[in-house]
Amino acid sequence: MTNVTRDFFIGLSNNHFLNAQAKKWGFVLGADKFVAGTTVQSVVEAVKSLNEKGISCTLDNLGEFVSDKQEATEAKNQIIHILEAIHSQQLDCHLSVKLTQLGLDIDQSYCIENMKEILDTAAAYNIFVNIDMEDYTHYEQTLEVLEVLRERYDNVGTVIQSYLYRAQEDMDKLKDVRIRLVKGAYKEGEDVAYPNKQDIDLNFIRLAKQRLLGNTFTSIATHDHHIIEELKTFVAENAISTDVFEFQMLYGFRNDMQDKLAEEGYNFCTYIPFGDDWFGYFMRRLAERPQNLNLVMKDALYT
Numbered sequence: 001m002t003n004v005t006r007d008f009f010i011g012l013s014n015n016h017f018l019n020a021q022a023k024k025w026g027f028v029l030g031a032d033k034f035v036a037g038t039t040v041q042s043v044v045e046a047v048k049s050l051n052e053k054g055i056s057c058t059l060d061n062l063g064e065f066v067s068d069k070q071e072a073t074e075a076k077n078q079i080i081h082i083l084e085a086i087h088s089q090q091l092d093c094h095l096s097v098k099l100t101q102l103g104l105d106i107d108q109s110y111c112i113e114n115m116k117e118i119l120d121t122a123a124a125y126n127i128f129v130n131i132d133m134e135d136y137t138h139y140e141q142t143l144e145v146l147e148v149l150r151e152r153y154d155n156v157g158t159v160i161q162s163y164l165y166r167a168q169e170d171m172d173k174l175k176d177v178r179i180r181l182v183k184g185a186y187k188e189g190e191d192v193a194y195p196n197k198q199d200i201d202l203n204f205i206r207l208a209k210q211r212l213l214g215n216t217f218t219s220i221a222t223h224d225h226h227i228i229e230e231l232k233t234f235v236a237e238n239a240i241s242t243d244v245f246e247f248q249m250l251y252g253f254r255n256d257m258q259d260k261l262a263e264e265g266y267n268f269c270t271y272i273p274f275g276d277d278w279f280g281y282f283m284r285r286l287a288e289r290p291q292n293l294n295l296v297m298k299d300a301l302y303t
């Protein structure tokens with residue numbers, strides 16, 4: 001994909017007007033391929049069918065750019081409702097949250113209070129909560145919030161993005177924290193992030209290998225089969241226990257490979273987004289891969 005096309009979709013993903021409008025449209029443009037419905041019940045069914053195949057899940061109640069407290073409180077209540085469902089239905093599932101959905105842009109301490117309520121419930125049910133990493137303008141704040149929360153909770157972690165020059169430094173600081181390693185989905189400047197895909201991939205592999213040699217659990221989140229193959233070889237050569245890591249992929253992507261990795265005996269976790277606030281998430285997926293666009297266009301033409 002050219003940088004122009006990528007920038008176009010990333011630009012759309014950040015468009016507040018379109019994000020707000022899309023909530024009223026329902027799923028259009030083939031978004032239902034990548035988003036597992038709008039209700040808790042629909043997502044519970046999706047989790048159950050993956051759990052039956054030995055795949056665990058992480059649920060993301062879609063939403064970002066929240067600028068009023070009522071909306072942030074509703075999101076927090078919905079997330080607690082999901083935790084209740086995970087517990088009562090005994091799902092093999094944890095949570096992923098975005099701090100901007102929980103009020104980070106309104107007031108950091110308010111966001112922390114929302115997170116504490118979520119983590120109290122999650123801790124009571126022994127459920128892990130991962131804080132997704134958003135764009136670089138929220139990076140420092142996200143790490144600050146995590147630091148405050150870690151003083152009280154050990155069931156919370158976050159994401160390291162290998163496109164950032166500072167990924168190594170932050171990963172070192174989080175050596176005792178469960179993290180998810182990703183390449184990074186946002187458009188960042190060359191002052192903070194590698195502009196070149198090869199550097200991002202090499203950094204990803206380097207960081208993943210370091211984490212695999214440690215004892216803290218790591219989620220290796222990529223659809224890149226070259227990287228997955230290299231890490232599988234590394235794990236075998238170094239006799240690394242499969243208990244210290246899992247592979248993660250997004251719902252609707254490379255389903256055959258997801259099943260195969262689980263069948264091969266690796267811990268595998270599918271990231272399942274759901275809810276009506278799908279637009280920003282979906283546009284970032286289109287930005288990542290032209291084939292996602294082809295898939296969607298075929299649907300639009302033939303169904």
Ligand code: FDA
Pocket residue numbers: 131132133134159161182183184185186221222223224225226248249250253254271288289
């Ligand atoms: P990438 O797009 O680099 O593709 C590499 C190669 O893999 C391709 O050339 C192709 O050969 C193959 N490939 C990739 N996708 C394929 C497909 N669908 N079908 C066939 N081949 C394919 N980002 C972020 O900034 N913050 C976050 O919190 C998260 N969270 C997150 C969770 C999970 C579970 C995942 C998988 C990803 C994220 N991301 C994220 C997104 C991440 O940063 C990144 O943008 C995407 O995963 C795309 O990078 P990949 O490494 O998957 O493959």
